[in-house]
Amino acid sequence: STRPSTTLFFCGELYQAVRSLGAKAGLAELTRFARMSSALEALLKELHDRPEMLTASSQRTVAQAIDFLDELVRKKGGEDVTTTVEGVMVVDDEPLSRRAVVMALSKVGLESMDLDDPQTALAMLTSTQFDLFLLDIDMPGMNGFELCRQIRSLPPYRTTPVIFVSSLTDFQSRAQSTLSGGNDLIAKPFHFLELGVKALIHLWRPQLNRVA
Numbered sequence: 655s656t657r658p659s660t661t662l663f664f665c666g667e668l669y670q671a672v673r674s675l676g677a678k679a680g681l682a683e684l685t686r687f688a689r690m691s692s693a694l695e696a697l698l699k700e701l702h703d704r705p706e707m708l709t710a711s712s713q714r715t716v717a718q719a720i721d722f723l724d725e726l727v728r729k730k731g732g733e734d735v736t737t738t739v740e741g742v743m744v745v746d747d748e749p750l751s752r753r754a755v756v757m758a759l760s761k762v763g764l765e766s767m768d769l770d771d772p773q774t775a776l777a778m779l780t781s782t783q784f785d786l787f788l789l790d791i792d793m794p795g796m797n798g799f800e801l802c803r804q805i806r807s808l809p810p811y812r813t814t815p816v817i818f819v820s821s822l823t824d825f826q827s828r829a830q831s832t833l834s835g836g837n838d839l840i841a842k843p844f845h846f847l848e849l850g851v852k853a854l855i856h857l858w859r860p861q862l863n864r865v866a
Contacts, residue, residue: 668720
């Protein structure tokens, strides 16, 4: 079949196009557009160089990113966002997994607070504002689905984006992630750049819609 080689060629062509757009956005000081383009460019290069990463999930993420770049253009949301404080919370009881999520976020310029206990995470929401949550599902005491429901019960967080990062990716888990209020789910083990691109999309889309 020629399908894999065709997909790789498409990734290479798309990489060049996004790279050119990102460079122009940087010169025009469209910081948000430039950051999104840079993250997508890095993901596309990795997909091209490592064909084993070309999964249905990574291709969906690329499509989401392209759609979001289009939104940035249409809604004129690519401007400088350096004055915006972006609070990102990571909750996962497994230290190595939690560290991997934090590292993935750092690759796209996002700092985060990481916690190992859902109850501690909930207590922090009364004193600190967060704009994005990345939650494990399988945690002792309170699983990620219940944590998401608890977050959604708080008026300031009824629409705050939630991404589940979990090894539980069967149909039932995906359905429950949506029913509990989640916006997206990415499987463990994940690719750092794919998670980073997803995080930027979900973090910035609500901001973009508020100013549109």
